Amino acid sequence: MLTEPPPPLRYVRGAVPPRPSRRARPGPPASRFWPRLLPVLALLALITRIPSFRHPLWNPDEGYLAVQARMLAGGGALYETVVDRKPPLVPWLYQAAFAVCGDESLWPVKALAALAQFCTAVLLASLARRRWDDLAGRAAGVLYLLVSIGLNPEDAQAAGFEVFMLPFTVAAVWCADRGRWGAAGVALAAAFLTKQTGGAALLPVLWLLWHNAPARTAVVRTGLGLLLPVALVALITDPAGFLFWTVTGSAAYASFTGSELHVLFRALANSALLAAACAGLALPVVRAPRPARTGTADLWLWLGASAAAVALGFHFFGHYYLQLMPPAALLGTAALRIPPRDRLTTALLTSACGCVLFVVWGMLAPRPELAHAQRLAAAVEARTAPGDRVLVWGIHPETYWLADRTPASRYLTAGLLTNYSGGRDGQQVGEKYAVEGAWPVFTGEMAEQPPVLIVDDSRGKPFAPGHVPVLRRLLAGHYELLGTVDGAVLYARSP
Numbered sequence: 001m002l003t004e005p006p007p008p009l010r011y012v013r014g015a016v017p018p019r020p021s022r023r024a025r026p027g028p029p030a031s032r033f034w035p036r037l038l039p040v041l042a043l044l045a046l047i048t049r050i051p052s053f054r055h056p057l058w059n060p061d062e063g064y065l066a067v068q069a070r071m072l073a074g075g076g077a078l079y080e081t082v083v084d085r086k087p088p089l090v091p092w093l094y095q096a097a098f099a100v101c102g103d104e105s106l107w108p109v110k111a112l113a114a115l116a117q118f119c120t121a122v123l124l125a126s127l128a129r130r131r132w133d134d135l136a137g138r139a140a141g142v143l144y145l146l147v148s149i150g151l152n153p154e155d156a157q158a159a160g161f162e163v164f165m166l167p168f169t170v171a172a173v174w175c176a177d178r179g180r181w182g183a184a185g186v187a188l189a190a191a192f193l194t195k196q197t198g199g200a201a202l203l204p205v206l207w208l209l210w211h212n213a214p215a216r217t218a219v220v221r222t223g224l225g226l227l228l229p230v231a232l233v234a235l236i237t238d239p240a241g242f243l244f245w246t247v248t249g250s251a252a253y254a255s256f257t258g259s260e261l262h263v264l265f266r267a268l269a270n271s272a273l274l275a276a277a278c279a280g281l282a283l284p285v286v287r288a289p290r291p292a293r294t295g296t297a298d299l300w301l302w303l304g305a306s307a308a309a310v311a312l313g314f315h316f317f318g319h320y321y322l323q324l325m326p327p328a329a330l331l332g333t334a335a336l337r338i339p340p341r342d343r344l345t346t347a348l349l350t351s352a353c354g355c356v357l358f359v360v361w362g363m364l365a366p367r368p369e370l371a372h373a374q375r376l377a378a379a380v381e382a383r384t385a386p387g388d389r390v391l392v393w394g395i396h397p398e399t400y401w402l403a404d405r406t407p408a409s410r411y412l413t414a415g416l417l418t419n420y421s422g423g424r425d426g427q428q429v430g431e432k433y434a435v436e437g438a439w440p441v442f443t444g445e446m447a448e449q450p451p452v453l454i455v456d457d458s459r460g461k462p463f464a465p466g467h468v469p470v471l472r473r474l475l476a477g478h479y480e481l482l483g484t485v486d487g488a489v490l491y492a493r494s495p
Contacts, residue, residue, distance in 0.1 A: 442470075
C-alpha cells in the first residue's frame with residue numbers, strides 16, 4: 001500500500017530550526033574535523049603568545065594582580081584589606097597559580113592566558129561551524145588567533161582581565177546559540193566576575209533568547225544562571241564591599257572630564273592598531289552583500305555592545321579593545337563565505353602578515369617603565385628587610401612584587417587615592433577625587449603600622465606629594481630624605 005509523504009516542514013519566525021544531522025554536513029566528519037583543527041589552533045595560540053614570556057610582566061595590571069595574590073595568600077580579605085575596582089576571579093586565579101607554582105614568576109598565568117586564547121578560538125570555531133560549515137569553523141578559529149595580538153604588546157600580551165574574560169563571553173553566546181539558557185547565564189556571570197564589561201555579551205544572548213526561545217522558562221533559567229553565581233561570590237567575599245568596588249565606587253574614575261585630548265588620541269591610536277590588525281577582515285565585511293549579513297544580527301549587537309563597553313569610563317586603554325575581536329572574527333568569517341573563495345586566502349595571508357609584525361614588535365619592544373620598576377625594586381630590597389612594610393607612592397604596583405616587600409597600605413597605587421589613571425591631568429586629580437572613604441583608612445594604616453620606607457615615584461606627575469597635603473605632612477613630620485633612584489625619591493622613617 002502506498003502511503004502519502006509527510007507534509008513539508010514549515011518554519012515559523014522565532015522558532016529554533018531543527019539542527020542538521022552530522023551526515024548532512026559537508027566536509028570531513030567530526031571525528032576528523034577537530035583532530036585536524038585543534039593542533040593548529042594550539043600551535044597558533046602558543047606562537048602568538050611567545051612575546052608574553054619575554055618580560056617578567058607587561059603592564060601595571062599584572063603587577064597589581066601579582067601583589068594582590070600575595071596579599072590574599074598572606075591572609076588578606078578581598079574588598080576589605082585587599083581592594084581593587086575589579087571582580088575577584090582573576091585575583092583568585094593568580095593566587096591559585098602562585099599556590100601551585102610559586103610566586104616568583106608569572107609564567108603560570110602567562111601559560112593560562114595562552115590557554116584562554118586557545119579556548120576562545122575553539123568556541124568561535126564551533127560557533128561558526130554550527131552556523132555555516134566546516135570551512136567557516138576553521139577560518140573563524142584561525143582568523144581570531146591571528147588578530148588577537150593586534151594591539152600594543154603591553155596590552156595584547158599581558159595576562160590581564162580581558163584575556164581571561166573572552167572565553168566566558170564567547171561561551172555565553174555559544175550556549176545561547178544552542179538553547180542552553182542556564183549555561184549561558186552562568187557563562188555571563190563568569191564573564192562579569194572576571195571583568196564588569198564582560199556583561200556586554202548579555203545583549204546578543206538576549207537577542208538569541210527573544211528570537212529563538214521566547215518561553216518564560218528560558219528567561220528564568222538565564223536569569224538564575226546569571227544572578228546566582230554573582231550573589232554567591234558577593235556572599236563569599238563581602239557583599240557591601242563587592243558592590244562598592246565593582247559597581248558603585250568608580251564614579252570619579254569613569255568621568256569624561258580631564259585630559260580629553262589625551263584620551264581622544266589614545267582612543268584613535270588604539271583604534272588604528274586594531275583596524276590594522278583586522279585589515280584582512282574589515283574590507284570583506286564592508287563589501288559583503290546582503291545575503292552574507294543574514295543571520296548575523298546577534299553578532300552585530302555583540303560587536304556594538306563590546307564597543308560601548310570599550311568606551312565606558314572614557315579611558316580607551318588598549319587592552320579594552322580585546323573584547324571586540326571575537327565578534328569581529330565571526331563577522332569577517334560570515335563575509336568571507338561569499339564567493340569567490342580566494343578572498344578567504346587573501347584575508348588569511350593579510351592577517352598572518354599583520355600577526356607576524358605584531359609578534360616581532362612584541363619581541364623587540366623596549367620596556368622602559370619595567371626597567372625603571374626593576375631598578376627601583378632593587379633599591380627598595382637593598383634598603384629594607386624581608387618583613388618590612390613599604391609604601392610606593394606611584395602607579396607601578398609591580399615594584400612591591402619585584403622587591404618582594406609587603407605593601408604598607410591596601411591601596412596599591414596612588415590612583416585610588418587621587419583618581420590618577422595614567423592619563424588624566426590635574427583637573428580631576430587630588431585628594432577630593434579619591435575613592436570614597438579611602439583617606440581615613442589610609443591615614444589609619446600609616447598610624448597603626450608606619451612603613452619603614454616611602455618611595456615617591458610620582459616623578460612630576462599631578463599626584464606628587466606637593467599636591468597631596470596628607471602625604472606631604474606625613475613625609476615632613478616622620479620621614480627624612482634618603483636619596484633618589486632613577487627619578488624616584490626615597491624617604492626613611494626618622495629615628
